[in-house]
Amino acid sequence: MPASKADTAELLEAVVAGWLADPDNDVVYSEQVDGYLVIRLRQAVRDFTSVWFLVGDRSVDVEAYVLPAPDREDSPVFRQCLVRNQRAWRVHFMVGKDGGLVLHGRVPNEAVTRAELSYLLAEIYETIEVSFRSLIRAGWTDQSGREK
Structure with missing residues (x-):
C-alpha cells in the first residue's frame, strides 16, 4: 500500500531533525518555503548547497541548485552533465x-525511508563535490583557462 503524503512528510521532517541534531552531519539548517522543506548542506568544494524537498501525493522530488547557465549554448558543461548522468x-x-x-531526483512515497533519504543526500553531496570544479572550468573559463 502506498504511503500517504502526510506520512511521507512526517518521516522526512523527522529524518531532517535527526540530521540537524547530529553534530557530525553536514546538514546545518532547515526551513519550510512555499511547500518545500529546504535544507542547507555544508560542502567542502563550496560553502553550502540548498536542497529542496517537495512531498507530493505519489512521490518526493528533490532538487539542488548547482550552477547558473553556462555562457555558451555549445558549452562542454552539458556533455559533462550527460556523461555524469550515465x-x-x-x-x-x-x-x-x-x-x-540542478540535480533532480524523485522517489515514490512507498520507497521513502530514512536510509533512502540519506542515500539521496549523500549522492547530491558527492555529485557536487566531484563535478563542481570541472563544470566551472568547462563553462566559465576564457581561452587561457582562467575563470571569468
Whole structure:
C-alpha cells in the first residue's frame, strides 16, 4: 500500500531533525518555503548547497541548485552533465526553470525511508563535490583557462 503524503512528510521532517541534531552531519539548517522543506548542506568544494524537498501525493522530488547557465549554448558543461548522468543512480543533472544546472531526483512515497533519504543526500553531496570544479572550468573559463 502506498504511503500517504502526510506520512511521507512526517518521516522526512523527522529524518531532517535527526540530521540537524547530529553534530557530525553536514546538514546545518532547515526551513519550510512555499511547500518545500529546504535544507542547507555544508560542502567542502563550496560553502553550502540548498536542497529542496517537495512531498507530493505519489512521490518526493528533490532538487539542488548547482550552477547558473553556462555562457555558451555549445558549452562542454552539458556533455559533462550527460556523461555524469550515465553513472548516477538517484539524482541526475537537468536544466532548471531559470536555465541553470540542478540535480533532480524523485522517489515514490512507498520507497521513502530514512536510509533512502540519506542515500539521496549523500549522492547530491558527492555529485557536487566531484563535478563542481570541472563544470566551472568547462563553462566559465576564457581561452587561457582562467575563470571569468
